[in-house]
Amino acid sequence: MTLDVVVETLIKAVIVIGALLTGFAYLTLFERKVQARMQQRPGPNRVGPWGLLQPAADGLKLFFKSSSAPSSRDRFLYLLAPMISIMAALASFAIIPISGPGALNLFGRSIGWYVMNVNIGVLWYFAVTSVGVYGIFLAGYASNSKYSMLGALRSSAQMISYEMALGLSLVPVFILAGSVRLVDIVNAQHTWWFVLPLLPAFFLYLIAGIAETNRAPFDLPEAETELVAGYHTEYSGLRFALFFMAEYINMIIVSSVATIVFLGGWWGPFGILPGPWWFLVKVVALLYIYVWLRATLPRMRYDRLMALSWKSLFPLSLAMMMVTAIVVVAAQGTL
Amino acid sequence: MALREIFLGPIYIARALATTFKHNTKPIVTIEYPERQKPVPPRERGRHILHRYADGLEKCVGCELCAIACPVGCIVVEAAENTPEHRVSPGERYAKRYEINLLRCIYCGMCEEACPYDAITMGPRYDLADDHPDKFIAVKEDMLEPLSASLQDTARPSGAPSAQAVPRKW
Numbered sequence: 001m002t003l004d005v006v007v008e009t010l011i012k013a014v015i016v017i018g019a020l021l022t023g024f025a026y027l028t029l030f031e032r033k034v035q036a037r038m039q040q041r042p043g044p045n046r047v048g049p050w051g052l053l054q055p056a057a058d059g060l061k062l063f064f065k066s067s068s069a070p071s072s073r074d075r076f077l078y079l080l081a082p083m084i085s086i087m088a089a090l091a092s093f094a095i096i097p098i099s100g101p102g103a104l105n106l107f108g109r110s111i112g113w114y115v116m117n118v119n120i121g122v123l124w125y126f127a128v129t130s131v132g133v134y135g136i137f138l139a140g141y142a143s144n145s146k147y148s149m150l151g152a153l154r155s156s157a158q159m160i161s162y163e164m165a166l167g168l169s170l171v172p173v174f175i176l177a178g179s180v181r182l183v184d185i186v187n188a189q190h191t192w193w194f195v196l197p198l199l200p201a202f203f204l205y206l207i208a209g210i211a212e213t214n215r216a217p218f219d220l221p222e223a224e225t226e227l228v229a230g231y232h233t234e235y236s237g238l239r240f241a242l243f244f245m246a247e248y249i250n251m252i253i254v255s256s257v258a259t260i261v262f263l264g265g266w267w268g269p270f271g272i273l274p275g276p277w278w279f280l281v282k283v284v285a286l287l288y289i290y291v292w293l294r295a296t297l298p299r300m301r302y303d304r305l306m307a308l309s310w311k312s313l314f315p316l317s318l319a320m321m322m323v324t325a326i327v328v329v330a331a332q333g334t335l
Numbered sequence: 336m337a338l339r340e341i342f343l344g345p346i347y348i349a350r351a352l353a354t355t356f357k358h359n360t361k362p363i364v365t366i367e368y369p370e371r372q373k374p375v376p377p378r379e380r381g382r383h384i385l386h387r388y389a390d391g392l393e394k395c396v397g398c399e400l401c402a403i404a405c406p407v408g409c410i411v412v413e414a415a416e417n418t419p420e421h422r423v424s425p426g427e428r429y430a431k432r433y434e435i436n437l438l439r440c441i442y443c444g445m446c447e448e449a450c451p452y453d454a455i456t457m458g459p460r461y462d463l464a465d466d467h468p469d470k471f472i473a474v475k476e477d478m479l480e481p482l483s484a485s486l487q488d489t490a491r492p493s494g495a496p497s498a499q500a501v502p503r504k505w
Binding site (some may be wrong): 037039040041042134292293295296297 | 351
């Protein structure tokens with residue numbers, strides 16, 4: 001690897017991290033605005049025009065908050081846990097190609113629309129988001145508090161259960177695309193998006209993705225109205241902000257992967273918009289669904305949550321996989 | 336049972352989603368407080384108002400009956416004699432100093448009942464908030480009715496203090 005490749009990757013990484021953090025900030029505002037409108041409220045509208053500077057005000061507030069921490073914490077792990085969470089969230093965006101099919105020509109170099117184009121593709125996404133579970137569990141463990149511990153147990157149990165359904169719901173796509181590399185998957189959707197033949201898999205992925213990011217109606221680890229706060233009970237100030245960021249960035253990533261894998265990534269129906277805009281539109285639409293669900297559905301009971309994963313989503317995604325495999329093989333046989 | 340749930344569940348969820356989405360079109364019900372305020376009932380017992388006659392003279396004659404009637408003793412009245420050069424009220428005396436401790440006041444309206452000239456009534460202002468206890472001592476200028484616009488130039492009594500020279504928050 002030569003120096004220019006390193007520099008190019010570093011610059012792209014900085015751009016992606018900056019974009020994700022800005023995206024996180026405005027996603028919080030987006031969520032509050034959309035939810036407010038559904039509840040016939042105006043939402044934040046005091047800081048800046050239409051409340052557009054609200055995320056900055058919130059960030060400053062968190063920055064100036066006093067950071068209190070339990071005295072009997074595990075000092076090293078207590079600091080490490082939020083870092084693991086945020087790093088896992090940021091790193092998984094590296095493989096997302098936001099446009100294509102070609103590369104961007106700048107300064108005589110052809111630069112791909114992704115930070116890296118690894119051949120393990122989606123597997124990288126699963127691997128890195130699984131590391132995020134460590135952040136959550138270590139946060140609960142290192143806080144040395146019963147609320148945090150129980151919240152962390154719930155949270156990691158939920159995330160591990162739903163990762164199964166999340167992974168399996170994508171397997172039909174791999175069968176159709178013949179690759180796990182995200183660029184190849186998007187290119188395979190040039191004529192029709194995978195959401196059409198694989199609609200059930202898309203819904204399975206959405207449900208599992210919502211549970212994976214601990215969002216309503218599966219937000220049992222936090223459950224503001226019944227529990228204290230779950231695994232980040234003992235975190236305050238900026239350290240809490242890191243967990244908050246990780247949750248919202250994970251939302252963006254789950255939506256991005258759904259866009260890439262099911263909704264045809266940068267391909268638009270009539271080619272009206274350039275690639276990155278199609279990508280953005282689709283991601284925002286999926287995020288709207290996230291917020292919409294939160295504004296609509298009440299929280300599930302914990303045993304129901306686990307039952308939904310193991311008794312419904314897991315077998316359904318297995319069945320979906322089998323059916324796709326059989327259909328593909330049968331189609332090849334007749335051709 | 337389980338089968339029924341499998342078929343009906345998504346329908347219920349879709350109906351719930353439709354309900355929340357429909358609310359996007361409904362008007363916002365929030366009253367944005369400092370700019371827009373709900374009208375208070377006509378007999379709201381908020382911060383006191385000291386009234387004037389139509390010619391601009393104050394109704395209060397400094398009899399201190401309100402201070403005596405006040406169950407918590409939050410009213411201080413200090414009276415002074417009216418003179419022909421300095422006439423503030425039509426009676427013999429007027430209130431030189433009239434102060435109400437709004438933190439002590441329980442807004443019972445007994446002062447209003449006790450007043451023989453209807454000089455003091457409870458007003459519509461309820462948003463009494465400030466950052467220091469000292470700022471809650473309402474003095475006479477805070478509570479006095481402003482001279483109505485039509486009277487200000489013509490019928491202003493020579494000695495009447497200019498109402499609300501320094502406008503207070505409440």
